[in-house]
Each structure stands twice: as C-alpha cells, then as structure tokens.
Amino acid sequence: MNDTQDRATSFTPSRRGSTRRHVLTQMAGAAMAGMLGAPAFAQAKPVRIGCSLDNSGVEKANGQGLFAGAMACLNAVNKAGGINGQKIELVLADDKFKPEVAKANALEFAADASVLAMLQPLGTRQTSEIMDAVPGMAVVGPNTGTVALRKKNAPNTFWVRANYDQEVEKLIATAAVLGINRIGIVHSKDPLGTSVLAACEASLKAHNLQAAVIATTPSTISMEVEPAAAAIAKAEPQVVITGLAGTAPAFIKALRKAGGNSTVYGLSITASSLTPLGDAARGIGFAIVVPSPNATRFEVVRRYQADMVASGNKEYSLPSLEGYMNAQVLMEGLRRAGPGASRASLMAALGSIEAFDLGGVKINYGRTNREGNQFVDVAVIGANGRILS
Template identity: 65%
Template sequence: MSLSISAPRRLDSPRRRKVLSVLAAAACARIGMPAMAQPAGKIIRIGTTFDASGVEKANGGGMFVGSSACFKALNKAGGIHGSTIELVQKDDQFKPDLAKANALAFEADPSILAILHPLGTRQVAEVSAAVPGMAVVGPNTGTVALRRKNSPNTFWTRANYDQEIERLVRQAASVGQTRIGLVHSNDPLGQSMLAGFKAAMEHLKVEPAVIATTPSTTSLEVEPAAKAIAAANPQIVIVGLAGTAAAFIGALRAAGGHSTIYGVSISAGSIFGMGPKAHGVGFALIVPSPFATRSAVARRYQADMAAAGSDAYSLAGMEGYIGASVLAEGLRRAGPGASRAALMAALERIEDYDLGGIRFTFGRAQREGTHFVDIGVIGPNGRLLT
C-alpha cells in the first residue's frame, strides 16, 4: 500500500541524513524526553483506526506514516517516562460501523490507552461516541457539528471547515473575485461544507455563483456537478470534496470549466495525485507546510521522517505527526503509569503549547486546540507553494 500523498522529496546525501537524525533526537529532548534510552519493557499502546484500503487510503496511510515517525523518534530517545509507544492499527475501510467496531475492540483491550487520528466525519462520530472513557486525539475531519456535540473525550488538533472555507473566501475576495461557487457531497460532510460556505458568503455580502452536489463522499458520480459548475462559470469554485476531488476536477475541465479551483484540506491527497494537472490548484492548509523549513515543527517532522527511513513528506503525514506530538505531550504530563482518565485530564491541561509554527490550547470546556489555517498553491513542478 502506498502511504504518501505526494512525490518523494529526495535527501541530498548521507551527511544530510546524519544531520537530520541529530535534529530528530533534539526534537525529542525539546518536548521533555530523556536524552539516553532507558531499559525497555514498558509499553504504551495507542489504537488507530482509519481507511487503509479504500477511497481515503492516501489520507489514512499518510497520517499513519507521520504519527509512526513521531513515535519512533520518541522511542529511540528513551520513550515517555521510560515507556515505549506502540501503535496498533486497524483498517475500517472508511465504513462507520467498522470504525465503531474497531474502537470498541480498542476499548476492550486494557493495554490500549487512547485512540489516535480516526478518519472521516461519520467514522469519527461513531468512534467518539463508542468510547467515552478513552481520549480520541487528532480526528481527521473539520465538521463543525461534531465539535458542537458534548464529546469531552475528543481533542481536535485541526481547524474546522467553517474556518477553512472562510479563509478561502476571504482570499478570493482580496483579489476582487466574488463570483464564487461550491461543490459538496450530499451527506453530513457536505452539509457542513455548505453551511460554512453560506456563512462566509453572507459575511462577504454576496450571493453564491453556483452550488452543486455529488451523491456522497465516496461517489465518483461527479459529472453532473461538474457540468453545472462549468455552465455557471464562477471565477472561483471551492471543492468541498475529499478523495473524489481529483475526479471532479478532471470532469470540470472536460466539461469546459476554467474556474480557478480552491480545495478544502481533505482534498489535498486526491489533488496531489493528479500530478502536473494540479498546477495552479489552491487549497486550505490546516498544518504548516511539511515541504518547507520555515517552521520548527516542519524541520522536526522532516528529521523524524528521515530517521524512520522515509522522505515521502505529505500534508496528511504532517497532520498525523502533529496529532501524535500533542498526544505525546499529554502522556508526558499524565506521568508514569497513567490511566485513560489521567491522560484525558492531562490533555485538558495543555495551554499555549507551541510545536513551532502551530500552538494548542485545550481546557475544561475547550476541545478545539487550534484554529491554524493557511493557503497553499501547487506550483508547476508539483511542489506546494505557501
């Protein structure tokens, strides 16, 4: 299975690999890990359920590579309070009922302390509700309705879709483009996109140029929506789709649509897979760029990926890495031999935690840890420009 959503970025030399490995060890020291490895034997097990074989396998696999790289670096530096971290992965095939079953299996295993980065709106809803006594950290969805539910076990490490779409609409308006359209799926994910889009357009005091739908998050029946967008010819079309974004963009171009395309963050994996055809496509970023070195968290991510033997940087990988870093900070604060309840309490106490380019604050009534949103554009060489 391919575990990246972008072309690999080659490392220059063995010397650079050595330098990055040194940086990886320094990253662990920065978040409070001991410099020397401690005797092995204790294990902290973390469950993770995501689509590893279906339409969202690029996002799921990418997150897993990123979180694995983070934990491998932590383990190499001595672990957390002398314990190593082990990721237990289950494939839910992007099926909500299977995601729930996987979560319940994790709950039934007393050795598994928390669940990391489940993927998908309905999947996350099922997982969070199924295991109220376990921390669910870094869910991969920005659906606002889920954040409004009373789910004290769920700790969000990404901005929500309203914030993403509002940022994209403001970017379009800043360059005088107010004929803006939207394509979204006709399901809970899509309804969240639609609500955010309408709110952003109302704030701008302009009417949407066109709104089109596809049948569902996984449906490849995208031609009717593409033809509707092409006929309306908006200046900007916001693609509120996930793994089917590339299919929609291809259908839009085939229908004669020449609108500038902005995607939401979950469309990135599909868009990167288009290769040269993605040139000029922009989308919301909910993490600092993993390809640049401006942010400290990106430098650590690259170092830990190198130490794990991978140079396939990706946005999904960075999201998984950041979610794992936040979970690791919660484990550190919870102390040795922490229970599930102690871990949730420790995560709740995280305040103004700076990962180097993105900050997190939780609290008793605060589970959305960050509101970071940036915009990137794919350049002519397939690289992300920010």
Template identity: 70%
Template sequence: MSESKARSLSMPSMPSRRQAIARLAGSVGVGAAAALGWPAFAQARSIRVGATFDNSGVEKANGAGLFVGSSAYFNALNRAGGINGTKVELILADDQFKPDIAKDNALAFAADSSVLAMLHPLGTRQAAAVIDAVPGMAVVGPNTGTVSLRKKASPNTFWVRANYDQELDRLIATAAVLGQSRIGIVYSEDPLGQSLLAGFKAALAKVKLEPAVIASTPGTTSMEVDPAAAKIAAAAPQIVIIGLAGTAPAFVRALRKAGGKSSAYGLSITASALGAMGDLAHGLGFAIVVPSPFATKYEIVRRYQADMLASGSKEFSLPSLEGYMDACVLAEGLRRAGPSPTRAGVIAGLEHIEGYDLGGVKINFGRGNREGSQFVDVAVISANGRLIS
C-alpha cells in the same frame, strides 16, 4: 475477543497482543517490536495507542499519510527513551472508511485495558462513531473539520486541526481580496457536505456575496461526479470550492472535460488527493490546517522532516505532518498523565494543555475547550508541483 473485533484487526488467528505486534512490525512500524523481537517485547512495558482509519479504500492516501507521520514521531520518541521511560506502541486497524467498522475497531481497542488512547480517526461519520464508542478514552486529532460534530458534547475528544468554517472563511476572504466575486461550491450529500454548504453560505455572507452555483455529488465516496461537473462548467464561476476528498481528482477531470475553466480552491481534505491529480493539481489553491511540510521556517516542520527521514520516509506531505502533530499533542497528554498513566489520567493531562507551542503552531485546550489549533493558511501548487504557501 469477539469474532467481529478480531476481524476488525484483520488477523483473527493470532492472540490480540501478538496480533498488535505483528501489525506494528509489518506496517509503518513504531519500531519497538522489530527492534526487541517478540519474546523481548512481550516482557517489556509499553503505552499502547490505537489508530483506526482507511488503509485500503478511497481515503487510503490520507489514512496512510496520517499513520506514517504519527509513526515517525513515536519512532523518534522511543529512540529517545519514550515517555517517562516507557515505549509507545501504535496499533493500526483498517476501517475501509466505513463507520460501522471504525466503531468495531474502537470497541476492540476499548476492550483492551492496555490501550490508553486513540489517534486521528479519519472521516466525519467514522470519527463520530469512534468518539461515541469510547467515551472513557481520549480521542486525539480526528481528521475532520465538521463543525456540527464539534458542537456535540464529547469531553473525550481533542481536536488538533482547525474546523471547516475557518477554512472556508480564509478561502473566500482570499478570493474577495483578489476581486473574485463569483464563487461556487461542489459538496457531497452527507453530514460532511451539509456542514460545508452551511459554512460556505455563512462565509459568503460575511463578504456580502451570494453563491454563483451550488452542485453536489451523492456522497463522500461516490464517483458519480459528472452531473456536478457539468453544472459548475455551465455556470462558469470564477472560483469553485471543492468540498470533496478522495473523489476530488475525478471531479476536477470531469470539470475540465466539460469545458469548465474555473479556478479551483480545495479544502484541507482535498490535499490527500493531490498526488492523484497529476498536472491537474497545478494552480490549485487550497486551505491547509498545518504548515507546508516544506516550510522549514517552522521548527515543527524541521523536526518532522528529520524524524520522517530517520524512519525511512522520504515523501513529505500535509497528511503525514498532521499525523505527526497529532502524535505530538497526544504524547504531551501522556507525559502529563504521569509515570503510570490511565485513560482518565490521559484525558486530564490533555485538558490542561494551554499555550503549548509545537514549534510554530500553538495548541490550547483547557477550560472546557476542545479545539486546540486555529492555524489556517492558503497554499498553491506551482507549475513544477511544489507546494507554495
């Protein structure tokens, strides 16, 4: 393994195989390493899956949530005997929300022939870097809804979540039904933000409205939010759509400090930052691309809650449910790849998933389609902090 690849996996003093086990046992474990011990596990056959995302920067809450959920699923799967009798080993690589590190991590996984697929890279530029770096490996559930990225021909990529245009359509249609016509947006000046701005204008046009105000921040990770907050506060729209992720709490605080009283609607990427908003989250409406993690009317949510608790995770969240569902989809592709899966076999297995019911949410790939889910709902944070959808 090269120096850069070893650095991307954060433990350069250990051989790659042992490194993965140590990372696995020391993180939100998939359980096989800790249960079998190093000598036993070294002899065991396993299916290995790589995951690169932010585990130390501004998007850590989202990244860690995804990994907790996917780990809970694979823990349960392994307790039940794995896939075709083979355990699944999930390997974490922290990319610090930096596209170049995400690319290095993906290349390191690609260089290891035992890694068959990658799961939920986080961020638009990060996902794009990963997708391009591993064209022969399935990338399942990129955690971004950017439409332009989905229009690019990437036969190795399988999107589980709905896209941002679908989220914006739902939010603006909801506002229009409630008689709210003065709608603004804050977005980041980067590929993600440009995609959101285009989707926002298109969604407004469908209901014959014009933007009440448009404001931007310098980038996805920029905390320079005061100018945008002041612009929104001065325009006083009825609703401001927050097209920000980890910096959303800083923007909401700045908006309220500037005297802005607009209602706020967030996109699904805002959900990862809800915990950092405290009381400011109360009354916030936002789009969700998975069911509420408390909506036990869905079979997928009931299974998720049980598997999370069995893994020692008591905090239910939208990111962890999304990670859990991503893992469900990848596991189905692995099953369809047969008892001796290959990278090409996994891609072929995923391609043939049609009408697959996760337990209230259906996934449809096949016939060249790579966007599996159309699920979008609107949720609100109640005064007691509960998610209501």
C-alpha cells in the same frame, strides 16, 4: 506503500470470540529498544495507542499519510527513551472508510485494557462513531473539520486541526481580496457536505456575496461527479470551492472535460488526493490546517522532516505532517499523565494543555475547551507538485 508500513506485522484479534475478521497492524515504533539504548523498555509495559483509519479505500492517501507521520513521531520518541520510560506502540485497524467498521474497531480497542487512547480517526461519520463508542478514552486529532461534531462538546475528543468553517472563511476571504465575486460550490450530500455548504453560505453572506452556482455529488465516496461538473461548467464561476475529499480529482477531471475553466479551491482534505492529477493539479488552491511540509521556517516542520527521514520516509506531505503533530499532542498528554497513566488520567492531562508550542503552532485546551488549534493558511500547488504557501 512506504517503508514504515513495510515493517508491519499483522494479527487478527479474537479476544472476545468475535466472528468479525479484520486485520490489525501493530506498528512497534522502535521494537529494537535494546539497540536504541533504552533498557527501561525491558521492565515497563508498552503504552499502546489505537488507530482506526482508511488504509485501503478511497481515503487511503490521507490515511497512510496520517499514519506515516504519527509513526515518525513515535519512532523518534522511542529512540529517545519513550515516555516515562515506556515504549509507545501504535496499533492500526483498517476501517476502509466505513463508519460501521470504524465503530467496531473502536469497541475492540476499548475492550483491550492495554490500549490507552485512540489517535486521528479519519472522516466525519467515522469520527462520530468512534468518539461516541469510546467515551472513556481520549480520541486525539480527528481528521475532520465538521463543526457539528465539535458542538457535541465531547470531553474525550481533542481536536488538533481547525474546523471547516475556518477553512472556508479563509478561502472566500482570499477570493474576495482578489476581487473575485462569482464563486461556485460543489459538495457531497452527507454530513460533511452539509457542513461545508453552511460554512460557504455564511462566509459569502459576511462578504456580501451569493453563490453563483451550487452543485452536489451523491456522497463523500461517490464517483458520480459528472452532473455536478456539468452544472459548474455551465455557470462559469470564477472560482469553485470543492467540499470534496478523495473524489476531488474525479470531479476536477470531469469539470475540465465539460469545458469548465474555473479556478479550483479545495478544503484541506482535498490536498492529498490531488497527486493522480499530475501537472493538471498545478494552480489548484486549498486551505491548509498545518504549515506547508516544505516550510522549514517552522521548527515543527524541521523536526518532522528529520524524523520522517530517520523513519525511512523521504516523502513529505500535509497528511503526514498533520499525523506527526497529532502524535506530538498525544505524547505531551502522556508526559503530563506520568508513569502508569490510566485512560482517565490521560484525558485529564490532555485537558491541562495550554500554550503548548509544537514549534511555531500552539495548542490550547483547558477544562472545557477541546479545540486546540486555529491555524489556517492557503496554499497552491506549483511546479512538480510542490506546495507553495
């Protein structure tokens, strides 16, 4: 657990008399407002933002990274005086990567008039439940690229990352340029996996290719990966695209144990789960939807690194950079909404964002557009786990 999370205080909400017990962790980004030279905080109510994501389940690496990055941004904002003279507080609810819990958390936030918006739900089904549960609140930066969710055209949901179709196309185009024509696919049997498979098949067709082998795992969270690994190893594709997230390390270990030597390409959601592989992760390629956290040629990365260090966190990662950028977009919406913003005025303000430069990555929304970012690149894990792009 990082230093930011160590400074959390916990409480259990009971404002609606619910018997359901879940712990909300309130992160008051810069609670020491007086010491930070922001006397206006004493007069204005804080702006509270809800955040439901996995802090203890199979996707906790992604969840904790997203949260740490968002907190680094908010700490910097609060230290500089907040937004329109108001401190920003981020309230975390651990949904343990369970869609039904994510929905319950969202409804709890919606019932609390002090919570203005929700930030970066994690997971396809979790995001689907949240965006439907709170139509009157902005949901900024969901951590999923599933295209079907974007086709809902939900006016309350503001996407900051590119979608999985764009990620898959980047990976397959990269393979094609390298002369690779035997490409395998492994995906889960759920909405995420269905989306990834459809994207792979469409991209392969566009490059006049066919999948050498398609293997499946039971679900996004299932560790039953051995049959899929055996099928991939037997077919011996040059590259296997893994449409898996937290279970990717287990699949890769099983693939190597089964004698499979295929190069592994993953989606952006795969990257943060690879740490347990250690040196075995070296050479794995994956799509990234934010710049490398080490790419200091980007202004946003330089600011991110400085704000992470100021928050007591020297570990840079793709999820934390994504969380930082998600929070930046939300802060811009709050600035535009002005003092005393409401849920409705915040949504309208976010919709007005066009050509907003985060520092090398531009965000474009509009009256009907909610997909703000098209950035996709390919990275490889190098020596000592360093991300190379």
